[in-house]
Amino acid sequence: MTNNVAIHTQGLTKHYGKVEALVDLNLDIVRGEIFGFLGPNGAGKTTTIRTLMDEIRPTAGTATIVGLDTHNDSVEIRNHIGYIPGDLAMYPNLTGRDTLTYFSNLRGGVDWTYVDALAARLEADLSKKIGDLSTGNRQKVGIIQAFMNKPQVYMMDEPSAGLDPLVQREFQGMMKEAAADGATIFLSSHTLSEVQRVADRVGIIRTGHLAAVEGVQELRSKAIRRVDLYFDGPPDARTFESINGVREVEVRNHHVSLSFDGHMEELLRVATNSHTLSLTDINSQEADLEEIFLTYYREEV
Amino acid sequence: MYTNVFTKTMLDRLKPPLIASVSLAVLLVFGMAVYRGIDVSFWDELPEAFRSVFGIPDGADVGGLAYGAIYSGYGMLTMAAVALAGGAVSIAGEEKNGTIGLLLDNPVSRTTMALSKAAALVMVTAVAFIVLWLAGILTPLMLDVETGTMDINALVLMMFVNAIFYGFFAFALSGWTGKSSVAAGVSAGVMVVSFIAVGLLPLIDEVAGLAEFFPWYYFSSGEPVLNGVSWGDLTVLLAGAVVFLIVGVVGVSRRDLRSQSVGTKMIDRLRANPMTHKAAEMLAGTARVSKIWVKTASEHQALLYVIVPLLFLMSVMIGPMYTMLDDTLKSLGEQFPETLLALFGGGDMSTPEGFYQIEMFGMMIPICILVVTIVIGTAALAGEEKRNTMGLLLSNPVRRSMIVVQKTWTMVLYAVIVGLAAFLGVAAGSLLGALGMDMGNIAATCALATLLGLAFGALALALGAATGLTPIASYGAVGVAVVAFIINGFLPLNDSTAGWAKVSPFYYYLSSDPLINGMHWGHAAILAGLFLVLVVAAIVLFQRRDLRQTG
Numbered sequence: 001m002t003n004n005v006a007i008h009t010q011g012l013t014k015h016y017g018k019v020e021a022l023v024d025l026n027l028d029i030v031r032g033e034i035f036g037f038l039g040p041n042g043a044g045k046t047t048t049i050r051t052l053m054d055e056i057r058p059t060a061g062t063a064t065i066v067g068l069d070t071h072n073d074s075v076e077i078r079n080h081i082g083y084i085p086g087d088l089a090m091y092p093n094l095t096g097r098d099t100l101t102y103f104s105n106l107r108g109g110v111d112w113t114y115v116d117a118l119a120a121r122l123e124a125d126l127s128k129k130i131g132d133l134s135t136g137n138r139q140k141v142g143i144i145q146a147f148m149n150k151p152q153v154y155m156m157d158e159p160s161a162g163l164d165p166l167v168q169r170e171f172q173g174m175m176k177e178a179a180a181d182g183a184t185i186f187l188s189s190h191t192l193s194e195v196q197r198v199a200d201r202v203g204i205i206r207t208g209h210l211a212a213v214e215g216v217q218e219l220r221s222k223a224i225r226r227v228d229l230y231f232d233g234p235p236d237a238r239t240f241e242s243i244n245g246v247r248e249v250e251v252r253n254h255h256v257s258l259s260f261d262g263h264m265e266e267l268l269r270v271a272t273n274s275h276t277l278s279l280t281d282i283n284s285q286e287a288d289l290e291e292i293f294l295t296y297y298r299e300e301v
Numbered sequence: 302m303y304t305n306v307f308t309k310t311m312l313d314r315l316k317p318p319l320i321a322s323v324s325l326a327v328l329l330v331f332g333m334a335v336y337r338g339i340d341v342s343f344w345d346e347l348p349e350a351f352r353s354v355f356g357i358p359d360g361a362d363v364g365g366l367a368y369g370a371i372y373s374g375y376g377m378l379t380m381a382a383v384a385l386a387g388g389a390v391s392i393a394g395e396e397k398n399g400t401i402g403l404l405l406d407n408p409v410s411r412t413t414m415a416l417s418k419a420a421a422l423v424m425v426t427a428v429a430f431i432v433l434w435l436a437g438i439l440t441p442l443m444l445d446v447e448t449g450t451m452d453i454n455a456l457v458l459m460m461f462v463n464a465i466f467y468g469f470f471a472f473a474l475s476g477w478t479g480k481s482s483v484a485a486g487v488s489a490g491v492m493v494v495s496f497i498a499v500g501l502l503p504l505i506d507e508v509a510g511l512a513e514f515f516p517w518y519y520f521s522s523g524e525p526v527l528n529g530v531s532w533g534d535l536t537v538l539l540a541g542a543v544v545f546l547i548v549g550v551v552g553v554s555r556r557d558l559r560s561q562s563v564g565t566k567m568i569d570r571l572r573a574n575p576m577t578h579k580a581a582e583m584l585a586g587t588a589r590v591s592k593i594w595v596k597t598a599s600e601h602q603a604l605l606y607v608i609v610p611l612l613f614l615m616s617v618m619i620g621p622m623y624t625m626l627d628d629t630l631k632s633l634g635e636q637f638p639e640t641l642l643a644l645f646g647g648g649d650m651s652t653p654e655g656f657y658q659i660e661m662f663g664m665m666i667p668i669c670i671l672v673v674t675i676v677i678g679t680a681a682l683a684g685e686e687k688r689n690t691m692g693l694l695l696s697n698p699v700r701r702s703m704i705v706v707q708k709t710w711t712m713v714l715y716a717v718i719v720g721l722a723a724f725l726g727v728a729a730g731s732l733l734g735a736l737g738m739d740m741g742n743i744a745a746t747c748a749l750a751t752l753l754g755l756a757f758g759a760l761a762l763a764l765g766a767a768t769g770l771t772p773i774a775s776y777g778a779v780g781v782a783v784v785a786f787i788i789n790g791f792l793p794l795n796d797s798t799a800g801w802a803k804v805s806p807f808y809y810y811l812s813s814d815p816l817i818n819g820m821h822w823g824h825a826a827i828l829a830g831l832f833l834v835l836v837v838a839a840i841v842l843f844q845r846r847d848l849r850q851t852g
Contacts, residue, residue, distance in 0.1 A: 055691075
């Protein structure tokens with residue numbers, strides 16, 4: 001393991017009785033990386049984060065964060081971590097500022113001008129009691145809490161829950177800046193547009209198993225895309241059905257619509273190879289993460 | 302009425318009254334079994350004061366004594382408290398949980414919803430009282446005790462109506478204000494004050510008539526166990542209950558529903574005001590969250606506001622009361638079998654120490670300290686996990702052991718404060734009544750009571766550390782405390798089992814008669830040792846365990 005690895009897991013496994021919540025997770029996340037962690041509900045995302053945070057202990061395997069063992073060195077690790085738990089709960093009777101003061105007293109050394117700057121950026125009202133805040137406003141306090149120490153590693157479980165789109169954008173900017181400064185972000189999320197926008201790589205987890213780890217760009221380039229081809233006459237569907245990677249061919253008048261995850265070159269060669277028809281227009285929609293994600297989900301069923 | 306609202310509320314709320322009534326039924330069996338073997342004729346010669354405080358009617362025999370001591374007195378208080386707790390949360394509880402909007406989102410009118418909840422309250426209370434009624438009938442048959450003319454049917458009916466009265470009182474407050482804590486606090490306060498007033502006012506001729514202004518009077522003054530149902534009293538209580546029901550239903554229909562808001566307290570207003578901001582900030586703001594133990598203390602301060610003044614005042618009052626009753630007590634002192642008083646912690650009534658032991662040290666003081674320590678012990682780990690805040694707290698660089706230690710420190714601090722309030726109260730009572738009790742011995746006894754409370758608080762802490770479940774921590778610690786109390790009270794009655802009393806922590810509290818003999822360091826060490834062992838167990842158990850995640 002090189003010094004550059006911020007989060008490293010080796011065979012990390014967690015069973016609850018007979019339920020295998022997490023199975024043999026091997027993962028390396030480097031410094032400065034934003035790692036998106038995706039998966040359906042109950043796939044093991046929160047279990048992974050809680051194991052890394054030493055809230056629960058692995059049945060097998062080990063993990064390190066900034067080179068320290070997540071169990072044996074957990075207290076030392078927490079000096080370097082900012083954490084937003086899933087389903088964030090805080091103390092309803094404390095104001096946002098009280099809450100942040102409480103945690104900063106446990107950590108020591110918080111720069112309050114930075115806290116105020118974060119609060120201004122997220123438009124968070126720190127004078128209200130947590131119990132009187134809406135979900136989104138409560139989440140803002142949780143975000144400030146995670147960021148206020150400028151940690152090396154951010155562990156975030158559904159951090160944008162309840163945030164409005166403007167604040168989500170702001171928060172994504174904060175993540176990118178943190179990563180640019182060398183911090184590592186482990187981002188478990190259902191907000192795929194967010195992951196697509198900020199993450200360098202994504203891991204997709206399904207029923208406790210890591211199904212894929214790939215760069216967002218590679219994933220998208222490999223993914224199924226919708227292609228629309230327009231000709232100057234009626235094309236034959238069978239011409240396209242024989243191409244590798246083509247599915248769901250629909251022909252309407254001069255228009256062919258198909259799903260495609262093969263090589264674009266081959267598709268173009270077939271489309272332009274006809275002596276009777278010429279290609280007049282082509283329209284290819286880049287697949288977004290949601291479609292990729294849905295594909296992975298469907299494979300499960 | 303909506304049957305599903307009714308059924309759900311009933312099932313949600315059935316457990317506490319049922320637990321209370323089954324425990325009282327068990328106590329009745331114990332009580333009657335003990336009274337059976339004792340000549341109880343001396344009760345008739347006791348001053349009215351005692352019988353009325355204990356709820357013992359004139360001319361009571363064995364059955365009447367047991368019914369009186371266990372059902373009419375502590376039993377009635379317990380059942381009324383359970384009913385009012387149910388009434389307090391019936392509407393405001395759903396508002397606090399934020400579920401009322403969802404409930405009323407269905408085509409349910411507020412009036413019908415409130416009536417369904419009221420009906421469920423009546424029903425769960427009725428189920429609990431059926432248990433008490435069956436136990437009341439079966440126990441004498443089982444133990445072959447003659448109950449003579451004792452009217453258990455009338456007693457249970459009056460108790461039921463009285464419980465409903467307080468339940469609906471809390472229901473009215475809950476419906477009108479939407480605040481369950483206000484509803485529970487006010488109705489419990491009215492209940493306790495009226496219970497004490499109705500017990501004490503009739504002893505003083507000039508003010509005896511005032512007792513009629515307290516609702517408890519309409520339950521206890523007719524002595525239903527002797528005289529049967531007093532239909533006049535029953536009507537008064539029922540009419541009151543109906544009025545409360547209407548107030549509650551109208552109240553919830555007329556106002557805005559609350560969201561999960563935590564409300565604004567006095568200190569919040571002071572913090573918001575620029576004039577007082579600085580002072581309030583020092584008191585409640587940054588200071589409150591400076592350390593884990595300080596924050597824990599701040600969370601539980603309401604406990605102290607209730608318990609410390611109550612305990613102090615009661616402890617003070619007993620002194621002058623003893624002086625007033627002195628002569629009667631001395632003449633009767635010899636007649637009290639020690640065994641009979643086991644239920645109240647034992648003690649020789651003819652001495653001020655014995656009187657204090659029966660009235661305060663036997664049950665009242667340990668209950669007050671145990672409530673505080675068990676509440677803190679339960680909330681410390683299991684409570685924080687239940688609220689899902691433990692994960693966030695532990696994402697800071699603090700050891701799990703440090704959290705246990707800091708929260709235990711708050712528990713110790715609070716137990717000492719309550720113990721100190723008891724000491725100051727008893728010491729003041731002794732001075733006021735010129736009883737000449739030894740201050741050092743009072744201090745020693747309060748110290749032992751504090752250590753006893755800490756042992757049970759640490760038990761709640763350890764159970765919470767092992768499981769992360771608040772019901773296990775609190776019910777477990779309370780259950781063990783009740784069993785330990787009974788073991789210590791009853792096993793010594795029989796020579797062959799007397800030695801087993803030593804398994805009960807309560808044995809190390811009063812068995813050395815610390816009010817007379819002063820500190821028993823050996824017993825103090827045993828209680829302190831038990832406390833420490835349980836705290837260490839809590840640390841070890843908590844460190845090993847996966848944190849829970851609820852919701």
